[in-house]
Amino acid sequence: MNIRWYHFALWAAFMAVMFALPEFVSRGTLRTVIFANFLAIFAISWDVLSGRTGYISFGHPFLIGIGAYTTAILTKRFDVAIEASIPIAVIVTMIAGFIVFLPALRIKGSYFALVTLAFMELMYQLVQVIRPDLTGGTRGISGIQGITRGAVNGYYLSLTLLLVVAVTVWLVMRTRVGTALSAIGMNEESVRGSGLDTTKLKLFAFLFSALIAGLGGAFYAHYVGAIAPRALFDINFLFTIIVAALIGGAATTAGPIIGAFFLTFLLEYLRPYLPGAERYFIYGGVALLLYMYQPKGIIALLETMKDRIIRRSST
């Protein structure tokens, strides 16, 4: 796929707006944006695997959790420096990604999705019972060393991470490897028939996805300062990631970012009116309506609007 000048212009404009944001919004809003940034990273990670290759993962919090727990245990229990603990967490998450990849050699579709869900459930149970002196058991780990102080610094850190992840994914997906991954999602047999090694391509997608999940999970743990199994290996967390990717536009890089911001702010603005879990009914309804109207997500709606504006301005 060709990269055009306006692609870079759009990324540059997005970066400029985002970097100037702390000058214009309150600290509270900034904290909401930080969560949106992290959700966007997790949604991009899910999309690299599931949105592109069609191997739907219901166990993504498993990978995010491993990244978060690894760095938390290393820094809190073994006094390892953050500079070392985060790369180790990413490597451990990629090893976990390889383990998740193994069932994909034999199964796909709903069976694969259920196996990945089992990984998440298994992890939820294991961290509570195995070596609670390290994992903190049901309570998890609190007092995790932070990387930055204050909302503004936290914002810039999460934003930089999101941009690095997004631009890297965007560039990779514009190579022939990216095209082949999307092709696997549409017709894996035909990709094989064209002489491509789909096993290697899928392995790449799993490891790349795990790398992003581990990176996001590790930084997230250091930002929030506390992690617990009930919050990390949670079905609501899982569905928020998936819905963010789908509602924004799966198999695109900008889609999961748009979806993450849309969902985070929708839930946040509903909070004063619906402080309980009822908010999730509203967001479920919005997601359902949007998905019925435009299955390719918000990004497709924006593209349609752009095309209409261009058509009107040219007539």
Added chain:
Amino acid sequence: MAFLSIENLNAFYGKAQALHDVSLSCEKGEIIAVIGANGAGKSTLLDSIMGLTKTTGTISFDGTPLNGGPAAAVERGIGYGPERFNLFPYMSVYDNLMVGAFTARNDIEKNLAAVFRLFPRLEERQAQETSTQSGGERQMVSLGRALMTSPRLLIVDEPTIGLAPKVCTEIAAALRRLRDDMGLTILITEQNANFAMTLAERLYVLEAGAVRATGTVDELRDDPRLLEAYFGH
């Protein structure tokens, strides 16, 4: 030895046997057609050449045995146009062609130019999603994707399925040009016996996974075994 030589090929889907002792040969520069009704084993035969099915027997290409799956087959110079095009529907024509270009990365520009010379319509519509194209255009993309692999042998599964007679003529002309201008050897499967007879030099009649008859078009034109394979009488 023939350019493509298949001897005593048996193919299996689990416990079910789809091909029974199939032998076939194809010389360099020939156009060969394998014809037969639904379920005769035509697609299985092509899948077996590509290493996509479990088989016993020998398949040799250009003098050496062919094994190692589809990646090795494409690497050795076999391009595959699967049944019903099997495209990537939500990708553009260009991206569909690029999937084929994965293995022959040094020849991308040359192959792309050859595909666009053969099917100028694809060059005009290279940004179009293939899900929005006509059947004929999709077949062109499917053939184009196979050509992007730099093949010496092109195997195409039912190139005229679901296409209008006018488009069938276009496809036949394109396949002939590939042989005449680019020196490709071509093996197609077909249900459309008339199309196969106008395009190919030799035919194999496949029925229930076994070769029932083989010969030149003239030899087989009035052969009762051909009618039997299609109509059962």
